[in-house]
Amino acid sequence: MTLLAGGTDLMVDLNFGRKRPERVVAIDRVPELSHLEGNGHVRMGAGVTYTRMLAEDVGSAALREAARTVGSPQIRNAGTLGGNIATSSPAGDTLPVLAALDAVVVLRSKQGERRVPFAQFMTGPKKNVRRADELVVGAEWDDAGPAQTFMKVGTRNAMVIAIAGLALVVDRPRRRVGVGLGSCGPTILRAPQAEAFAAAIFEAHGWDRHLTPSDAELKEFGRLVATAARPIDDVRGTAAYRRHVLAVMGERALARVWSIT
Ligand SMILES: Cc1cc2nc3c(=O)[nH]c(=O)nc-3n(C[C@H](O)[C@H](O)[C@H](O)COP(=O)(O)OP(=O)(O)OC[C@H]3O[C@@H](n4cnc5c(N)ncnc54)[C@H](O)[C@@H]3O)c2cc1C
Incomplete structure (x- = not known):
């Protein structure tokens, strides 16, 4: 059935x-x-x-x-x-x-x-x-609160299967960061090192405060996101391109949600 x-x-x-x-x-x-x-x-x-x-x-x-x-x-x-x-x-x-x-x-x-x-x-x-x-x-x-975002890269803006996708959740009340990665492995992947890196920064600055991330912190977060991927070359994109866009999306996603409380 x-x-x-x-x-x-x-x-x-x-x-x-x-x-x-x-x-x-x-x-x-x-x-x-x-x-x-x-x-x-x-x-x-x-x-x-x-x-x-x-x-x-x-x-x-x-x-x-x-x-x-x-x-x-x-x-x-x-x-x-x-x-x-x-x-x-x-x-x-x-x-x-x-x-x-x-x-x-x-x-x-x-x-x-x-x-x-x-x-x-x-x-x-x-x-x-x-x-x-x-x-x-x-x-x-x-409910993890408002500090969360989703990003997706495809060959065009609409009606497209993701070449890579990323969800970022900064759950301030529960003091945790969640990163989910799509189209860059056989299953949806998490990025535990990136999550721990971002959580440590929030821990140090205070989970309930507005923060301004440094460029170096954003870059490192993006790098750690890309490290978690297990991408392949396929008709939609190469593994190298997927790693590149995941790093960029990671950086942008953290910059987007950082100040949302
Ligand atoms: C033109 C087009 C564009 C698309 N764009 C995207 C996109 O951008 N992003 C994206 O993620 N997907 C996209 N899709 C894929 C699709 O729309 C999604 O995966 C959608 O969520 C499928 O849901 P559905 O209700 O239509 O599932 P259905 O086609 O009805 O079912 C899909 C499968 O799930 C099973 N199923 C459905 N409901 C249940 C249930 N409750 N319990 C157990 N089994 C169940 C069915 O038996 C079937 O095997 C696109 C598809 C098309 C045709």
């Missing part, structure tokens, strides 16, 4: 003959999957579309920025969080954000519910730990 949410990944597979499911169950009109609640802790249903994610109350500024970069208005009206999670492409734009937020993927089957930290969810390109009998019900994370 194959589930169909927005169909923006599944229909491509059907049209190219990559999948021929015997049974398709449409879940796009299951209202329970479209919930979005957040008051300190955000619960987003798998059926939430990118268009819905553009609203102020989405529970993550980085997710809102990521949603804005996805496809066209038609794709954003149909495509869902759950479809992006279930497809598990390293280029899925919500996924670096979920990684940086330390989000949990909620799965449900007849056996019950299980909650898998996003860091343990993806196992390879388009591979994850979801069992065939499980539905992605949604994702959850602690």
Whole structure:
């Protein structure tokens, strides 16, 4: 049995003959999957579309920025969080954000519910730990505050698969920095050295204060972000280019969120 949410990944597979499911169950009109609640802790249903994610109350500024970069208005009206999670492409734009937020993927089957930290969810390109009998019900994370951003480099500004993507979350209340990297490894990657480097600077200056980073600090953060990548050469870009743009994006992302409290 194959589930169909927005169909923006599944229909491509059907049209190219990559999948021929015997049974398709449409879940796009299951209202329970479209919930979005957040008051300190955000619960987003798998059926939430990118268009819905553009609203102020989405529970993550980085997710809102990521949603804005996805496809066209038609794709954003149909495509869902759950479809992006279930497809598990390293280029899925919500996924670096979920990684940086330390989000949990909620799965449900007849056996019950299980909650898998996003860091343990993806196992390879388009591979994850979801069992065939499980539905992605949604994702959850602690509201990390406004200091977060998402950046993506592609061959043009819209309707483009990322050559590299980066989400940065500076969670001031919980005193942690999260960096999620897309399209630069077999799964979404974290950049632990870059996270620790930035966290140490916030620790030294005070997590709740406005800061002005030095150029050297921004550069070093970008370098550490690029170090975490495991990129390959492919049709979209070379490994060297991916490392270069990750360093630039890391630098710019930190400069963007540094002063947001
Ligand atoms: C023109 C175009 C542009 C695109 N641009 C982007 C882009 O910029 N960034 C990006 O990240 N993606 C992009 N995509 C890919 C796609 O839009 C996203 O991955 C989207 O989130 C898929 O969601 P969907 O609801 O359409 O999934 P569907 O196509 O309905 O499903 C995708 C897969 O997930 C499974 N599935 C869906 N929902 C669930 C669930 N709740 N539980 C378990 N399994 C489920 C389906 O069975 C299927 O295998 C683009 C696609 C197209 C066609």
